[in-house]
Amino acid sequence: MQVSIKWLKDYIDFDWSAEELADRFTMAGVPVENVIRADEGLDKVVTGRIEKLTKHPDSDHLQICQMNVGEKELVQIITGAQNVAEGQVVPVAMIGAHLPNGLHIKKGKLRGLPSNGMLCSAGELHLDLTKLTEEEKDGIYILPPDTPVGVPAKDVLGLDDVVLEFELTANRGDCFSVIGLVREIAVLTGNKPKWPVIACKEDDEAKAADMVSVGIEARDLCDRFSARVIKNVKIGPSPEWMQQRLEGAGIRAINNVVDVTNFVMIELGQPMHAYDYDEITGHTLTARLAKAGENLHTLDDSSRLAKGTELVIADAEHPAGLAGIMGGLETEVTEKTTTVVLEAASFNGPSIRRTARACGLHSEASGR
Missing domain, CATH: 3.30.56.10 (Phenylalanyl-tRNA Synthetase; Chain B, domain 1)
Known part of the structure; x- marks a missing residue:
């Protein structure tokens, strides 16, 4: 944890x-x-604006940047990056900085001209490259144009x-x-906590029970199984603050719906799962024992043949996920999803532990 x-x-x-x-x-x-x-290694990395950009007189690829880093005078930094332009705001490693990649920034000269720092790429700051576009991965990392100048880069990048x-x-x-x-x-x-306010706003007369049916066959392994339906969903990235909270918990952000289920799981300790309503055959979900030989196709795109001892959540035809461990790939929430079924359930702990161990599939949900 x-x-x-x-x-x-x-x-x-x-x-x-x-x-x-x-x-x-x-x-x-x-x-x-x-x-x-x-923020390890970012103590002397600040935001700076390129006020003036000129070609180095003795080099075909070097450029001279006059940087506004919030000080009285502009700071001259020479870079070989080709994706920079006047007016851009970028991370600047000042003299004395020890970057996360081990690079120590010293005062120096490039082709005879002084350079008092370094413009930084995403890799040099150890940013999560999986979240960046190909353009953002290459060259200097360009910050939004309205980014304030002269402030610690860790504050702007959410690394504080x-x-x-x-x-x-x-x-x-x-x-x-x-x-x-x-x-x-x-x-x-001795301080008083500020608990989150939980409120549910409904704006549809339809009932979840009219759209999806849930049931429990293996009552010794599942005490309660609840579902809720959310319509007119638009799949996209979750807010940056939520992504940062999940990353701090060691969980990769995926999309707004999946991220919410993971956020609630870490916040409250209650695992949840989201299904694409339109991919649930028969619009029914049942907690039951798997049938020996059934295919268990999970979100990690792995297929396993059931032994008949696993607790699964099944739709009208086949398992839609390993209960309390990992959902099924066929009912995964994707960019095409418009209606979501949220699951919250209470499963038998020893059963989940045995299945996770037998499948070699430990997850944040199964641990809880």
Whole structure:
């Protein structure tokens, strides 16, 4: 389990540093294994605007940038990047910076002219390249034009955060969520938590029960199985703040619907799953034991033959997912999805653990 300090502070105030909080948690029986700083190596990286750009007189590929980095005078930096232009705002590593890739920025000269820093690429800042376009991956990383000048780049890039990595044991299942950890901080500090307000606004007369049918056949393995339907959904990226919270928890952002289910799982400790309504055969979902030999095609695009001991969520024809572990590929939420079925259920823990181990498929959901 890992969680960012920012996420914890969304729900409770405290003045301790990340290291002090980690120590307090550990001494209270909630061991912190590691403190991970997202801004490692970015202490002297600021935002700067290219006020003037000229060709180097003694080079065909070097360019001279006169940079506004929030100081009284412009700073001259020479770059070999070809994707820069006047007026752009970019990350600038100042003299003395030690970048995440190990590069130490020193005052120097390039072809006889002084250069007092370096313009940075996404890779040099250790940004998540999977989230970037091909254009953003190459050359200097260009920031939005309205980005303020002379401020720490870590603030603009959302890297001003610290992640605590916990080594939790099974007897502290109450701490496998942000809310659980916030309760611990409340006890340690005496501060009052600010719990999230949960409200459901319905604007349709139709009932979920009229659109999808849910059932439980294996009642010894599933205590409760609930579903809700959301119509007129537009699939797209989730908000940047949510992506940052999930990344701090070690979860890759996928799309707004999937990200919400993962966010709630980490926040409350309750795994959820989203289905594409139109891909659910018969619009029915049932918690039942798999039939021996059934194909279990999960979201990781792996297929397994069921032994008959696995608890699955099945539609009218075949399994739509391994219950409490991973959903099925056929009912995956994609950019074509317009109607979503949300699942929240309570499964038998030992059964989920045995199935996850037998399938070699551990997930954030199965752990909870």
